[in-house]
Amino acid sequence: ITSKLPNVSTSIFSIMSVLANQHNAINLSQGFPNFKSDQKLIDLVSNAMNSGYNQYAPMAGNIELRQVIAKKFELLYNTTYNPETEITVTAGATQAIYTIISTFIKPNDEIIIFKPAYDCYQPTIELNGGKTIAVQLEAPNYNIDWNEVKSKFNSNTKMIIINTPHNPSGAVFSVDDMLKLQELTKNTNCIVLSDEVYEHIIFDDVQHQSVCLFPELKSRSFIVASFGKTFHNTGWKTGYCCAPKELMHEFQNVHQFNVFCVNHPSQKGLADYLQEPKHYLELPQFYQTKRDRFLDLIKDSRFKAIPSQGTYFQVLDYSKITNEHDVDFAKRLTTEFGIASIPLSVFNNDNIDNHVLRFCFAKTDETLKKAADILNRI
């Protein structure tokens, strides 16, 4: 067999979660909460099953869900997406990303991504014959060098993938970043894929800079979102994407043969749940409390934190502790000390190792305390 992805091995999320389970370690590696999602939401999905939402949904998604997503855009960003033509419900953000890339990328097209990058972008680009053009964000602040982006942007650049709030670093795009991106892509055919799965997990009263706030950018962009990330049920794999009609039409042409439609009862339950905006408006505070608690618990440890600005991840620098490679240290922390994290080098250009690990703080207070007790001993 000739592999279509010869350079890809098992995802670090599987590796670290399996290792954590084998060693009974506290698992702050793969990003998922260890608390239940709201009972109200679970009841709504269960009601949906009991009242007959058990057959195929419409191809673009349950219409009530698309309508309530459109309302959310009006409320939060004062902008409109037509629920009939500009929103599609997907099997998590991952499927949206996969389908967007396979809809638009042809062999030899160039796609700019920022490293460290979430792990599904590059393999999907390569499967479609595209060329990944990486721009490295520098630790510890992970700011973007827009001059470098500009120097790598040309007429073959078919797409730029951005992710704010950013996994794994916890950095967020500023207004200035968005304006630079808007300026760079203006009057081109470049599509922007904006991965905004952590839009509701952003701290210190900072405003999430969605591409839809910038009209010129909005006109060329897909926004990708994940209900799993938003409502603490990553296992349901339900998300959505939005884009102007012409782009969404092309997307749906592929989506219909990719999955056709996704899990119906969770769509109906989410549609009912989203009728109450407080369910997402409360999230930044909910997660800020967890971030602050985690940072406070480890403030006297030898790990150094630059507070996460968004996402439910905190990156910690361990260079005062050891010189070990981050993958080795992450494994040793799991097997010897009982705490699992994600080494950042696997997401970096040329696997650069800055001696930083990512810890997921979407955990109960009890788990965060136990995790901190271990980190404080190292």
Ligand code: PMP
């Ligand atoms: N993008 C980013 C940045 C993520 O962290 C994740 C993982 N949660 C995804 C996309 C995929 O989301 P989903 O689980 O909804 O497929």
Ligand code: GLN
């Ligand atoms: N998005 C999650 C993370 O960053 C993991 C999702 C996955 O396991 N693929 O940890």
